Amino acid sequence: MSASAAPFVESMRAAALPASGIGWLDAARHEAMQAFLSAGLPDTRNELWKYTALRALEQRGYSARDESASTRMIDEGTFALPDIEGTRLVFVNGVFRADLSRLDDLPQGLSVQPLSRALVENPEPLRFLLSRHATEPRDSFASLNAALASDGVLVRVAPAAQIEAPLRIVHLGAQAEAAIACHARNFVELGEGACLRLIEHYAALGEHAHFTNIACEYVLQKSARIDLLALQDSAVGAALFRRSDFHLHEDAQLELHALELGGALARHELRIALDGDRSRAQTRGAFALRGRQHVDTELLIEHHGRDTASDSLWRGVADGRARGVFHGAITVHPGADGADAQLSNKNLLLSEGAEIDTRPALEIHADEVKAAHGATIGQLDEHALFYLRSRGLPAETARILLVRAFCAVALSGVEPQALREHCDALLLAHLPRENAQ
Amino acid sequence: MAIERTDLQQLLNRRYSAGFVTDIETDTLPPGLNEDVIHALSARKREPEWMTQWRLEAYRHWLTMTPPAWAKLNIAPIDFQAISYYAAPKQAPKSLAEVDPKLLETYDKLGVPLHERARLAGVAVDAVFDSVSVGTTFRKELAEAGVIFCSMSEAIREHPEIVRQYLGSVVPQRDNFFAALNSAVFSDGSFVFIPKGVRCPMELSTYFRINAGHTGQFERTLIVAEEGASVSYLEGCTAPMRDENQLHAAVVELVALERANIKYSTVQNWYPGDEQGRGGIYNFVTKRGDCRGDDSRISWTQVETGSAITWKYPSCILRGDRSVGEFNSVALTHHRQQADTGTKMIHIGRDTRSKIVSKGISAGRGQNTYRGLVKIEKSAANARNHTQCDSLLIGKKCGAHTFPYMEVKNPSAIVEHEATTSKISDEQLFYCRSRGLDEENAVSMIVDGFCKQVFRELPMEFAVEAKKLLEVSLEGAIG
Numbered sequence: 001m002s003a004s005a006a007p008f009v010e011s012m013r014a015a016a017l018p019a020s021g022i023g024w025l026d027a028a029r030h031e032a033m034q035a036f037l038s039a040g041l042p043d044t045r046n047e048l049w050k051y052t053a054l055r056a057l058e059q060r061g062y063s064a065r066d067e068s069a070s071t072r073m074i075d076e077g078t079f080a081l082p083d084i085e086g087t088r089l090v091f092v093n094g095v096f097r098a099d100l101s102r103l104d105d106l107p108q109g110l111s112v113q114p115l116s117r118a119l120v121e122n123p124e125p126l127r128f129l130l131s132r133h134a135t136e137p138r139d140s141f142a143s144l145n146a147a148l149a150s151d152g153v154l155v156r157v158a159p160a161a162q163i164e165a166p167l168r169i170v171h172l173g174a175q176a177e178a179a180i181a182c183h184a185r186n187f188v189e190l191g192e193g194a195c196l197r198l199i200e201h202y203a204a205l206g207e208h209a210h211f212t213n214i215a216c217e218y219v220l221q222k223s224a225r226i227d228l229l230a231l232q233d234s235a236v237g238a239a240l241f242r243r244s245d246f247h248l249h250e251d252a253q254l255e256l257h258a259l260e261l262g263g264a265l266a267r268h269e270l271r272i273a274l275d276g277d278r279s280r281a282q283t284r285g286a287f288a289l290r291g292r293q294h295v296d297t298e299l300l301i302e303h304h305g306r307d308t309a310s311d312s313l314w315r316g317v318a319d320g321r322a323r324g325v326f327h328g329a330i331t332v333h334p335g336a337d338g339a340d341a342q343l344s345n346k347n348l349l350l351s352e353g354a355e356i357d358t359r360p361a362l363e364i365h366a367d368e369v370k371a372a373h374g375a376t377i378g379q380l381d382e383h384a385l386f387y388l389r390s391r392g393l394p395a396e397t398a399r400i401l402l403v404r405a406f407c408a409v410a411l412s413g414v415e416p417q418a419l420r421e422h423c424d425a426l427l428l429a430h431l432p433r434e435n436a437q
Numbered sequence: 438m439a440i441e442r443t444d445l446q447q448l449l450n451r452r453y454s455a456g457f458v459t460d461i462e463t464d465t466l467p468p469g470l471n472e473d474v475i476h477a478l479s480a481r482k483r484e485p486e487w488m489t490q491w492r493l494e495a496y497r498h499w500l501t502m503t504p505p506a507w508a509k510l511n512i513a514p515i516d517f518q519a520i521s522y523y524a525a526p527k528q529a530p531k532s533l534a535e536v537d538p539k540l541l542e543t544y545d546k547l548g549v550p551l552h553e554r555a556r557l558a559g560v561a562v563d564a565v566f567d568s569v570s571v572g573t574t575f576r577k578e579l580a581e582a583g584v585i586f587c588s589m590s591e592a593i594r595e596h597p598e599i600v601r602q603y604l605g606s607v608v609p610q611r612d613n614f615f616a617a618l619n620s621a622v623f624s625d626g627s628f629v630f631i632p633k634g635v636r637c638p639m640e641l642s643t644y645f646r647i648n649a650g651h652t653g654q655f656e657r658t659l660i661v662a663e664e665g666a667s668v669s670y671l672e673g674c675t676a677p678m679r680d681e682n683q684l685h686a687a688v689v690e691l692v693a694l695e696r697a698n699i700k701y702s703t704v705q706n707w708y709p710g711d712e713q714g715r716g717g718i719y720n721f722v723t724k725r726g727d728c729r730g731d732d733s734r735i736s737w738t739q740v741e742t743g744s745a746i747t748w749k750y751p752s753c754i755l756r757g758d759r760s761v762g763e764f765n766s767v768a769l770t771h772h773r774q775q776a777d778t779g780t781k782m783i784h785i786g787r788d789t790r791s792k793i794v795s796k797g798i799s800a801g802r803g804q805n806t807y808r809g810l811v812k813i814e815k816s817a818a819n820a821r822n823h824t825q826c827d828s829l830l831i832g833k834k835c836g837a838h839t840f841p842y843m844e845v846k847n848p849s850a851i852v853e854h855e856a857t858t859s860k861i862s863d864e865q866l867f868y869c870r871s872r873g874l875d876e877e878n879a880v881s882m883i884v885d886g887f888c889k890q891v892f893r894e895l896p897m898e899f900a901v902e903a904k905k906l907l908e909v910s911l912e913g914a915i916g
Contacts (some may be wrong), residue, residue, distance in 0.1 A: 013566060047507070064714070185538065305464060334834070349845055349848040351848055352847070355846045357845070358843045359842050360854065361842065362828075363839075364830065364838065364858050366833070367830055368860060369858060369859075370859065371859075372855070372856060373855070373856050374853075374855040374858040375852075375853075376852065376854070378849070378851040379848055379849065410599050
């Protein structure tokens, strides 16, 4: 923890806290910065960071902002998704770009605003969200985010509003003169019975090694439903830390698809709290890694309400010298009777230098519970390969076909079909090319 | 139903049947731990200088360590200075005939077959009463086969070259807090040496007893199987009722050379504390087996029903090519017992295999945790592991937790883990009851079925004992 002299911490300390002119906000930011400075970066003795060492990150310094972020020429094609039009917010190197975003013609019941604008126009309703210790327990990155995030997205869906067209939040990392640190904080709240489709897209334009730290909080009121696709295709050199907190009230439903493809060091911490009775979460995810990538997914599901259900299916593929980390922890708290928790994590290890560390954990404090998890690490089935080759497929094609099939389960349910196919193609582009014997 | 309730209540309140204290004068060191105590302990046991130094090294390192806090256990801080580190029966008996009749009576109550019964059962018993071995049977028969089976203190005096070679080679003095403490103050334990090519003619067994109050018992067991040797070792224990928490920190080291086979079975039934969680044994054990040679095999089987706190991870280091590690466990926690137990399988050699079967049962306010690591090193081509981890919950206030870790660095390895948690369903109970079984019997039958896979791995006499133990331990869990 004696990281005070580390370049990373120094560069964060040097970054001026965003001044809002709002007393309580400045105070909260100052406090969060102090919390970060006294805690430093987590080390591997912390169970949640056991397989992700931050020594390399610690040695890097980042520029506090990209001065020309708001003027860079951006080709919209870099973050286009097929058949996905409509409302979107685009951030380039952490800065909101109104010119690239589309916020006119919002459907009835949907309110979307960049956080920076909301803070200028009417900060008071945000006081509760921003000054309390929203993301508890707060780790170093959450503190850092609370201190330095000056922008983000504020989404509110009115009770009973059914938002059919997907809303997109795009974080684009663009090549810049130096490595930049970006922080963003998102809030998404769905009113009672509301329904929203959301796509979080992390895209890259050119090579860069930026540090991005994003904290998202989702609140689903009674009977609300969210479909979320988190598509992470950052630059090869990027460091990306994300934390998503979900709070589900009675009968609320979360359906999540996550695809982790890019980044040199990418970590996504998902904390799903099934607070209300009969709330349900379904998560699907996959990572496909190569080179020296290190991708860490922490999936922490907490069952609090009665008759809650969670169902998680995650797949991982690691090639080259990549390292994939998965931690799926399910906690059924006292009183959460009738909980049904399922988790499956399967991984393919494709090369000598790659490593996969997986940790499915169950913590059960209630009776009347059905809980099961399974995890495997292995390689492609030789018999399946042989079968395909005997049907005339070249070795490489056969392999790719099998790996795609292996990951397909994580993408099933992504709508529309064109988007699912696009995700599949992205995954394919990340698969090993020449692994044939 | 009302009548049944009272019956259950009685059963529930039944005192621990093996709970009694044999009243024998013991030669005990005053409580506390420092270098003088270690010197005194070593001198009393007439140990050679190297052993004393070895203990001191461990002690000095122990001073720099802190008790591990990562386990899911709620432990009141332990005052290591309040414990007496040596207790031995005063008269050292020269033969069985000289053994204090009171001691023999104790074994009788526990059903340890020391004389004829031992022979009938075909078991050689090296009974450990507190800290010093008092009677060892079947020495001759074993000696003819070339097997050395004696107490650790005897081994240090009579076979120093073997002990020196292997002691601490699997669990080093500095391994962990409790292993370091054990290395510094271990009182006694068993030593088994099976020479090249010998299949041990009988199953070896040690019964442990913790007797004098305030005495921590620090057993140290070392089993070495040379090339092609094989042995099956049984460890079982009960302890008398005590109000203070008694500390137990044992170390067990197994060494299997080429083609050797070691099977280590444990039935642990130490005093678990009363319904309120008062008293009970603190059990911090480091057990580790080293498959040093190619084609060697180490198998751990344990039935853990006792102790207030169990912290125990029998592990296998699969160093030799094609070596095999196994771990079969049933752990039961009732009332306020806490168990954090599991295994580590470290695959280093090629074509190594390991299998883990863990069954956890929680009742009352018991907390039962499986914690396991399967690690496949880069060199372990074609390594294979399968882990199965099931938990059964009986009651609303208990907890069952599973924390498996899988680290794989070789692409030709296959590692699989599956875990389930469930309760005894009302349908199952109803079915049994409609067939005329009462609730208690129905539960016992379901639990027995749940554990069968592990019981199958136990030697016959142990399997019977284990089944009985579970029944007794679960009395009053339903109702």
